Amino acid sequence: MSMRSPLGRVLGLGAAGSGVHHWWVQRVTAVALVPLSIWLVVSLLSLPSLDFVTIVSWMGGTWTASLLVLLVLTASWHSQLGIQVVLEDYVHDHGLKAVGLMLSAFSHVVIAVAGSFAVLRIAIGSPL
Amino acid sequence: MRQRPLSPHMTIYRMTRYSLLSSILNRATGIGLSLGLIALVYWLTSLARGAHAYVQAQAVLASLPLKVFYALLLAAFSYHLVAGIRHLVWDTGHGMERAQSQKSAWLVIVVALLLAAALIACAFRAREGV
Numbered sequence: 001m002s003m004r005s006p007l008g009r010v011l012g013l014g015a016a017g018s019g020v021h022h023w024w025v026q027r028v029t030a031v032a033l034v035p036l037s038i039w040l041v042v043s044l045l046s047l048p049s050l051d052f053v054t055i056v057s058w059m060g061g062t063w064t065a066s067l068l069v070l071l072v073l074t075a076s077w078h079s080q081l082g083i084q085v086v087l088e089d090y091v092h093d094h095g096l097k098a099v100g101l102m103l104s105a106f107s108h109v110v111i112a113v114a115g116s117f118a119v120l121r122i123a124i125g126s127p128l
Numbered sequence: 129m130r131q132r133p134l135s136p137h138m139t140i141y142r143m144t145r146y147s148l149l150s151s152i153l154n155r156a157t158g159i160g161l162s163l164g165l166i167a168l169v170y171w172l173t174s175l176a177r178g179a180h181a182y183v184q185a186q187a188v189l190a191s192l193p194l195k196v197f198y199a200l201l202l203a204a205f206s207y208h209l210v211a212g213i214r215h216l217v218w219d220t221g222h223g224m225e226r227a228q229s230q231k232s233a234w235l236v237i238v239v240a241l242l243l244a245a246a247l248i249a250c251a252f253r254a255r256e257g258v
Binding site for chain 1: 155158159161162165166168169172173175176179182183186202205209212213215216219247250251
């Protein structure tokens with residue numbers, strides 16, 4: 001016996017297989033961030049100095065720049081998913097929740113684009 | 129609107145058991161790390177705008193309040209990393225028994241504290257300014 005309602009069946013509604021998508025992407029980005037974030041923290045802490053030339057020459061490396069872009073994108077995505085859950089759990093006013101979720105989504109896209117663009121500009125354009 | 133039955137909420141749980149606190153701390157540190165991401169991107173964009181802009185940004189980035197923020201950030205990173213790995217282990221279906229999760233909660237806090245101490249010591253000893 002099908003548990004779906006006749007209306008649901010005729011409209012083609014029902015599980016689209018996307019119910020766990022949020023949960024799954026949060027996990028995938030979490031797994032990716034384990035090595036990426038450890039790499040960033042260790043790299044930053046082992047830079048000999050934080051002056052402009054030292055950092056720019058470090059970031060100019062192909063792998064460094066690639067990993068930094070990956071980190072910025074993955075962290076932005078993971079952060080957006082996390083903040084979304086926090087807003088959904090603690091903001092009970094519907095209007096405020098919608099505005100908050102939108103602001104969070106926009107901010108995270110801005111962070112992701114600005115961060116990636118900055119790394120690429122340093123690595124390719126070398127503003128030295 | 130009709131009053132509907134609610135699932136058990138925060139106030140009925142005992143924080144002394146730590147297991148619940150470990151979950152809330154994971155959220156709090158996650159929010160902190162989101163702020164850290166903003167700082168990271170600000171740092172990257174100031175670098176991309178050239179040497180002069182970077183020197184100006186450094187006045188802000190190397191200020192005392194932000195140094196405190198970096199220390200907190202390293203602590204938040206340590207906790208969120210270790211607690212996050214615990215979550216990933218749970219996702220495989222392991223360690224979910226009550227006794228196991230109590231034990232892993234303590235393991236998380238001890239490892240996170242050690243890692244945080246090591247990272248902060250390293251950050252503030254290696255050179256002037258984080």
